[in-house]
């Protein structure tokens with residue numbers, strides 16, 4: 241009896257699989273892909289690092305594949321040509337993003353980074369591009385970045401004296417979080433500022449929740465169930481975040497009311513800009529307090545881990561490649577010397593440091609796949625991509641593909657330098673602003689990263705200062721990177 245039941249069950253599964261396969265053929269023009277299983281689709285083919293699994297699937301089924309993750313249809317692209325076709329030629333079609341229960345709960349359903357392409361998104365994009373992340377604002381915030389970098393170097397220095405090793409991961413996260421929370425809220429996490437520290441802790445919890453796998457996001461019949469108990473966690477974090485941000489906003493409103501005209505000048509942060517827009521009855525978009533709270537979360541989560549992880553990977557590669565490290569030290573010695581600390585204004589004269597950053601992005605993009613959702617049906621390479629399909633452009637696998645890169649797994653920053661007589665110039669032909677589809681660390685097109693200019697100011701100077709001030713090596717292989725200090729004079 242049991243045996244018969246097993247056989248019957250197996251037959252049903254097989255029939256369902258054949259049905260699904262035929263329905264793909266019936267549709268005819270979907271990109272190729274493995275046969276899905278009933279209900280779970282292709283989930284069983286994914287390992288813990290999804291970009292690795294997608295690379296393997298693309299090498300078996302082709303550069304553009306179609307998968308079903310539970311009930312969610314998706315396509316994966318893994319060549320620069322397809323990246324261009326999808327993100328440039330069909331930019332508008334793939335201009336949306338998939339929501340998850342975590343995103344909806346935690347960002348008041350008002351996130352900018354996850355909002356559909358429309359008036360609200362355009363309004364914030366304009367404000368971030370031209371105002372708070374524009375050249376003028378970035379110049380105004382230079383003293384903050386300079387002070388934070390010195391503070392960071394000081395902490396690494398002090399801790400390494402006391403403990404002879406430092407958790408660089410943690411310190412880099414504090415550095416990027418301090419910079420962005422001051423640009424956005426004029427708050428600094430110093431350990432004594434409770435509000436800033438509270439925001440930082442909550443943002444870390446939120447970042448973790450965004451990355452967790454929730455079955456309810458992929459199986460429509462689980463949408464209202466909560467097997468993993470996430471809903472309660474989301475509600476708890478949301479309540480604490482809302483209370484904290486409400487307090488920050490209320491304090492700022494009082495400060496604005498009491499401000500005397502011509503009082504002390506302070507660079508306008510994002511919160512000021514949003515409160516101006518909130519009060520402006522003629523503003524092109526009607527904003528709410530929820531929009532402000534969601535935007536703060538959007539920007540802090542988007543800016544913190546990405547910048548810290550890029551610096552950490554660059555450092556890890558330098559430690560593992562002593563010749564590259566020596567060349568970088570040589571460049572800093574020649575251009576900056578040891579009488580002063582390297583500054584952001586030195587970056588254009590440090591082409592090797594910039595090449596190290598690009599090489600780090602190629603091998604370790606902080607966001608390994610660009611994720612979008614289609615708002616309409618499209619034809620790509622002769623295949624039909626239906627509306628509401630999730631798109632993944634696997635920039636991690638493109639960066640390691642031997643068809644586009646010589647010695648793809650080697651860390652060779654020289655590939656980004658072009659000899660020009662005796663000097664080397666930054667390889668302008670390979671910039672990272674989303675025009676060269678072999679290297680897309682910040683994405684491409686209208687939804688590309690608005691923080692690129694800020695990140696590219698922070699990264700070279702942070703890395704150069706770490707090289708200038710300390711000698712680096714790994715002291716414990718169980719941690720990502722630790723430093724052993726031997727401080728030089730500038731810091």
Ligand code: HEM
Pocket residue numbers: 352353354373420538539542543544546547550605606607610611612680681682683684685686687688689690691692694695
């Ligand atoms: C090394 C640092 C960073 C990397 C590698 C990075 C990478 C990315 C990528 C790949 C995207 C998706 C782009 C696309 O879909 O085409 C993105 C979006 C975004 N990034 Fe960054 N980012 C970094 C730093 C920052 C910073 C410093 C900020 C804020 C100041 C920021 C804010 C955002 C926002 C708000 C979005 C969503 C944009 C939208 O949906 O329109 N990022 N970033």
